[in-house]
Amino acid sequence: MSTFEIVPIDPERLGAMRGKGEDEFGNDWKAFPAEGWEPLRCCLRKSEPGEAIALICYTPWTEPSPWMEAGPVFVHAERCAGYLTPDRYPENMARGKCMFNTFDSAGNRAYDHITFVSPGDSYEETLAELLGRPEVALVHVRSVAAGCLAFEARPAR
Ligand SMILES: [Zn+2]
Numbered sequence: 001m002s003t004f005e006i007v008p009i010d011p012e013r014l015g016a017m018r019g020k021g022e023d024e025f026g027n028d029w030k031a032f033p034a035e036g037w038e039p040l041r042c043c044l045r046k047s048e049p050g051e052a053i054a055l056i057c058y059t060p061w062t063e064p065s066p067w068m069e070a071g072p073v074f075v076h077a078e079r080c081a082g083y084l085t086p087d088r089y090p091e092n093m094a095r096g097k098c099m100f101n102t103f104d105s106a107g108n109r110a111y112d113h114i115t116f117v118s119p120g121d122s123y124e125e126t127l128a129e130l131l132g133r134p135e136v137a138l139v140h141v142r143s144v145a146a147g148c149l150a151f152e153a154r155p156a157r
Helices: 011-020 123-131
Strands: 004-007 052-058 071-076 098-103 115-117 138-143 149-155
Touching: 004 123, 098 123, 115 123, 123 138, 123 149
Parallel strands: none
Antiparallel strands: 004 149, 052 071, 098 115, 098 138, 138 149
8 A cells, every 4th residue: 555645747737727828937838749758747757759748837836935946847738647646656757866855744845854865765665754754744756867846745645
């Protein structure tokens, strides 16, 4: 039984951006063909060459916060199926050197719990262990190399 829930970008928010033709920061929604390496934050897999994707600016925060960060992410240009196995760590995303950026239930960064993982570590066990700590309510998984947010993780409901 999994103890965490993997949270991709909210499909409703993405749908609203597509409908408006721009992301939440006013950047045009521009579809272009993927090269095949791009990590897609809507369904948490790598792109396939030629499929239509877009590069947008995204923040996982939905309420004002001094901790808020926004950054570039790739998503499918059209609505996709999303991430269908939220109880499982993605197979081929965020498998390089990653920062597990921890936040407490008040939304503040939980500095003492920030953890770095590298190939060879168990990403699943580390994430489950972190989210089992009472001080940790939420984890943002980030690529150390690119700095980009891969996805959020929360304790399983
Ligand atoms: Zn997708």
